Amino acid sequence: MDRSKKLSGRVAIITGAAQGIGASYASALADEGAAIVLADILDAEPLAQEIRQRGGKAMALKVDVTSASSVKSMVANSVEEFGSVDILINNAALFGNVQPKPFLQITSEEWDRMMSVNVRGAFECVKAVAPQMKKQKYGKIVNIASGTVFKGIPLMLHYVSSKGAIVAMTRCLARELGDDGVRVNTLAPGLVMSESVLDNPAWRGAVVQNNVNSRAIKRDATPEDMCGTMVYLCSSESDFVTGQVLVVDGGSVTH
Template sequence: MSYTDLEDKVVVITGAAQGIGRSYAGRFITEGATVILVDKSQDGVEHAAASLNEDGAKGKAIAHVVDVSDRQSCRQLASSLTDDFGRVDGLVNNAAIFSTIEMKPFWDITDDEWDQIMAVNLRGPWLLTSVLLPLLRASDSASIVNIGSDAVAMGRQGYLHYVASKGGVTGMSFAMSHELGDSGIRVNTLSPGPVYTDVQRGTVTSAQKESMVARQALHRTAGPEDMTSLAAFLISNDSSYITGQTISVNGGLIHR
């Protein structure tokens, strides 16, 4: 399904250099949006933007190197977007640490590991949304999509700090929706189940993958394309009365 109102919208997507974040960007560019690709990796985000701008893309990708856990870095992005556009219509807070996590019992997680996960996965969406708020308020129909995880509802073992961070995102989104409702800004959580991309990770073994697929109502693995349509819908005006919701995309693995 195409969402024509996404054309000419300015959409910021974090963690956009690879994986699902890059796929979100590709979908919005296909719809004609100007997409601000945000990532900490300069080479990665610049390569992603160049690739997405090839082949006569309908929209446009613009790369920005940003550390979402650092206020000054976020402020520099806001300043640039203020000069270039004067508004932000959509924000997809996707940046997160996951694929590099070493699975272990929670009592073996170090203070540094805990703090790093929380800084990016939970502080990042709060901080960037706060800094971009004047630009979001300048839009006629701003929408924020925070990326959660159904690992929260699954009680996944081995990376409690990740589960805790994504549980925080879900609660934060609901609270944000009430604080921003008077400004006409919508906030929702897109909560994926297991999604498999080209990014290598050690957080899911082959046996675990097969077990989860067997427990799903749909017995196939999910790819990024299974997430991107929902993100486009939530940013579009077609979802203008949907806010404060957590929407799971998991093939029937769990029911919230």
Template sequence: MPDLSSLQRSTRRLDGLVAVVTGAAFGPKAALGAVFAAALSAEGASVVVADIVDAEPVAEALREKGGRAVAVTVDVTEEAAVEAMAATAETAFGRLDILVNNAVVGSNIPPVPLAELDVAAWDQVMAVGLRGSFLCAKAAAPRMARNGWGKIVNIGSTTMQEGLPNRLHYVSMKGGVLALTRALARELGPQGIRVNTLATGLIANPAAGAAFTAKPELITKIRAARAIPEDVTPDDLGGPLVFLCSHESDAITGQFIVADKGAHFT
């Protein structure tokens, strides 16, 4: 028998690829975007860490671990700013292969019934989550097309399947994100670009807000509804994200991939 312990992968799954992750400024224990950036970097991708606030601490942490990363401050609702973000990927690393549309507002807002939901709040959630995803895809797609290959992963939510009440703007936005995913998959497929939605339910991290401290009975109910009755943590999502960004998933596009330990079956 050969000594299999001496065998190592010669390359990481994303070696040579360049990724942009939006909504990635906060530390790995607070925000999915930082976890996504770290997961992509660990597999060899060069990463543009983007957010509307300073993302340099996350980029610096990736560099300290041997990764290649730059930070970009960007408002994803502004077309010129998004175009500059995509251009930064090419300037810093020579290309753009992967886009993770993670920027969002509304996931941790208090419940608001329809009668109390104002237009400004609706517009803000739609602008960041849906308009932002559209603008980022618009900026990234031609750069990916020049290479004949690319991956766009939009971050979704199972609240869209549930029709969760009192979060009409957030649920509607996430439904729009899935529709955008499927339309982009059809349009961009001939250019070698795959587009998918990665979705989860409630995540056990500070970004989930007060749910994990104020309503323990709700959390117990959520755990019990899962086929694997455990919390879903940010670290649970890094692996599925890397898979969707790698060549291993090249046969998958236009899909709604749920990683929530079996609360929802699609």
């Protein structure tokens, strides 16, 4: 165990970790010494192999965050493989492939799907991991929201509403789990140029430039820009921080 690393000896589950920002979180936590569980409905084994080749510990699991049985198995497999679960990053969500549209054009089915993945998915994962963290009397849960919650942007009502729910969920969970040594916080990124966003024609040109112009630091955000804050929220450096929202968007939101 390398005690010079901030997460040495910790075990972290990252949902939606096969690509994009989730993959960056996983790599950053692995570099700080955590054993990584890559949970995704997509194949995360290539990233797991890459982390192991760098000398880290990692396993990939196929997980559907909307399935209670799937996330329960995820936690059981993590404990069996690595002995504990110390960190949960609720990163799995619908966003990159979503097409912005007026709320009058959002179907009931689209709304329900967004809430199922983005809100109930996070709920199912916390519910599955909480007994283990309570037993250990220690845990770090980082929920992922969005700077859009504090802006009220148009054309993404279902998405922004789902991320507002995540902020509220974080505050409630922090109260319920504080006496068990479990800290629950929210990281709220701005528009990050991840793989799925770059592949979506809706997130190009003036839409992106206007977002950049709203920032104090006027440049595109990369997945790596999120990682320092994520490591902080997962490490002992934030042991007296819970129920908080940390916006990482170059100063577009000053919350």
